[in-house]
Amino acid sequence: xxxxxxxxxxxxxxxxxxxxxxxxxxxxxxxxxxxxxxxxxxxxxxxxxxxxxxxxxxxxxxxxxxxxxxxxxxxxxxxxxxxxxxxxxxxxxxxxxxxxxxxxxxxxxxxxxxxxxxxxxxxxxxxxxxxxxxxxxxxxxxxxxxxxxxxxxxxxxxxxxxxxxxxxxxxxxxxxxxxxxxxxxxxxxxxxxxxxxxxxxxxxxxxxxxxxxxxxxxxxxxxxxxxxxxxxxxxxxxxxxxxx
Amino acid sequence: xxxxxxxxxxxxxxxxxxxxxxxxxxxxxxxxxxxxxxxxxxxxxxxxxxxxxxxxxxxxxxxxxxxxxxxxxxxxxxxxxxxxxxxxxxxxxxxxxxxxxxxxxxxxxxxxxxxxxxxxxxxxxxxxxxxxxxxxxxxxxxxxxxxxxxxxxxxxxxxxxxxxxxxxxxxxxxxxxxxxxxxxxxxxxxxxxxxxxxxxxxxxxxxxxxxx
Ligand SMILES: Nc1ncnc2c1ncn2[C@@H]1O[C@H](COP(=O)(O)OP(=O)(O)OP(=O)(O)O)[C@@H](O)[C@H]1O
Ligand SMILES: [Mg+2]
Numbered sequence: 001x002x003x004x005x006x007x008x009x010x011x012x013x014x015x016x017x018x019x020x021x022x023x024x025x026x027x028x029x030x031x032x033x034x035x036x037x038x039x040x041x042x043x044x045x046x047x048x049x050x051x052x053x054x055x056x057x058x059x060x061x062x063x064x065x066x067x068x069x070x071x072x073x074x075x076x077x078x079x080x081x082x083x084x085x086x087x088x089x090x091x092x093x094x095x096x097x098x099x100x101x102x103x104x105x106x107x108x109x110x111x112x113x114x115x116x117x118x119x120x121x122x123x124x125x126x127x128x129x130x131x132x133x134x135x136x137x138x139x140x141x142x143x144x145x146x147x148x149x150x151x152x153x154x155x156x157x158x159x160x161x162x163x164x165x166x167x168x169x170x171x172x173x174x175x176x177x178x179x180x181x182x183x184x185x186x187x188x189x190x191x192x193x194x195x196x197x198x199x200x201x202x203x204x205x206x207x208x209x210x211x212x213x214x215x216x217x218x219x220x221x222x223x224x225x226x227x228x229x230x231x232x233x234x235x236x237x238x239x240x241x242x243x244x
Numbered sequence: 245x246x247x248x249x250x251x252x253x254x255x256x257x258x259x260x261x262x263x264x265x266x267x268x269x270x271x272x273x274x275x276x277x278x279x280x281x282x283x284x285x286x287x288x289x290x291x292x293x294x295x296x297x298x299x300x301x302x303x304x305x306x307x308x309x310x311x312x313x314x315x316x317x318x319x320x321x322x323x324x325x326x327x328x329x330x331x332x333x334x335x336x337x338x339x340x341x342x343x344x345x346x347x348x349x350x351x352x353x354x355x356x357x358x359x360x361x362x363x364x365x366x367x368x369x370x371x372x373x374x375x376x377x378x379x380x381x382x383x384x385x386x387x388x389x390x391x392x393x394x395x396x397x398x399x400x401x402x403x404x405x406x407x408x409x410x411x412x413x414x415x416x417x418x419x420x421x422x423x424x425x426x427x428x429x430x431x432x433x434x435x436x437x438x439x440x441x442x443x444x445x446x447x448x449x450x451x452x453x454x455x456x
Contacts, residue, residue: 052361075368079367085362089358091362091363092356094377102366107372151366
């Protein structure tokens with residue numbers, strides 16, 4: 001069962017050709033890691049999946065709905081596909097608890113009591129129950145990102161997108177966030193993760209996708225990607241980020 | 245100076261009330277209208293953005309007195325008579341709303357765009373994201389410049405004097421025309437404006453601190 005399908009997708013920003021003939025299928029329950037140099041189109045792929053960007057041509061199907069179809073309710077797509085950002089983007093005017101309960105209350109129409117109960121359970125899970133009443137500005141980067149993941153999980157999504165979730169973190173914070181992501185993956189979540197954390201990729205990902213200049217140059221299962229990447233550019237890129 | 249105050253107290257008091265009344269109506273009106281046009285200016289729809297932009301550019305760049313005279317003189321020729329107080333207050337509202345629209349728009353745009361993206365990714369509609377996330381943050385940013393607009397508004401209400409609007413400035417001119425005591429009269433009028441604007445200015449500063 002596929003969760004996300006790209007068919008001949010092209011994306012232009014004005015004259016700039018950002019995605020070139022993208023064909024991808026991501027199945028339910030799969031964990032896919034996307035890597036590639038800066039500007040290769042990784043964020044554009046993720047942002048297209050939940051409609052933060054619109055594609056220029058081709059077909060993009062998420063959860064069996066064609067995003068180009070006028071009848072597709074984008075709010076519903078976004079409810080089913082959560083996103084975790086590099087810079088966390090926690091609601092600055094809300095407490096940690098409110099950050100997590102807002103979506104369930106407004107969108108899923110959960111009662112306040114129910115949403116708070118579930119939010120507390122999620123905070124427990126990411127190890128931040130004691131921060132429920134704090135404001136985001138009082139948290140460290142790693143804590144913010146764990147709250148952001150809890151906020152996404154509270155919507156009970158079918159898939160989660162992660163755009164470089166650990167790139168803005170101090171090294172000692174990265175492990176905690178990756179541990180939370182690992183647990184989410186073990187629970188069977190469909191995940192598309194843009195990251196250069198190759199340890200995480202090796203351990204958790206089913207597949208790796210290497211992008212460059214707006215194209216998917218390689219799409220292989222994790223083991224073969226690490227052992228014998230087909231593409232010369234993928235091999236060079238891999239050795240560069242692993243030796244770092 | 246005390247003479248002016250004591251002998252013309254009832255005229256001055258009435259002028260103060262007219263100025264206060266016009267300012268209050270225009271303040272609420274321009275805040276509502278300005279916010280609506282700010283929302284149009286940042287709307288995802290081009291047509292709405294164009295409407296917002298035109299409104300702001302037109303009324304921000306025409307003198308207040310011209311807008312007011314339009315309602316005082318031109319509208320009565322075609323539609324219905326408008327008295328001085330009303331036409332001055334309408335002019336003041338429209339004129340100020342264009343500045344408030346710009347202030348509110350700048351406040352909304354100063355909120356990190358990641359906030360809107362996160363809210364939309366979280367399943368919130370555009371309107372829900374605006375009301376729950378963007379607006380509350382924009383208000384904080386907007387309060388200091390909004391305070392300036394409100395103070396300008398109170399001072400600009402002296403436009404009523406040109407259209408027989410019975411405000412402070414109008415009463416001042418009347419007093420001068422009978423007493424010829426220009427110095428004392430205009431000092432008193434200036435002080436009475438301060439009675440209105442200084443508390444307003446302190447109130448805005450208080451809000452700024454409370455929400456910071
Ligand atoms: N809104 C935009 N307008 C114009 N060009 C854009 C826009 N967003 C992205 N681009 C361009 O599209 C290309 C792909 O951008 P994208 O953000 O998807 O790359 P990326 O692989 O995520 O890079 P990074 O690793 O730096 O995050 C880049 O060259 C970028 O400059
Ligand atoms: Mg990116």
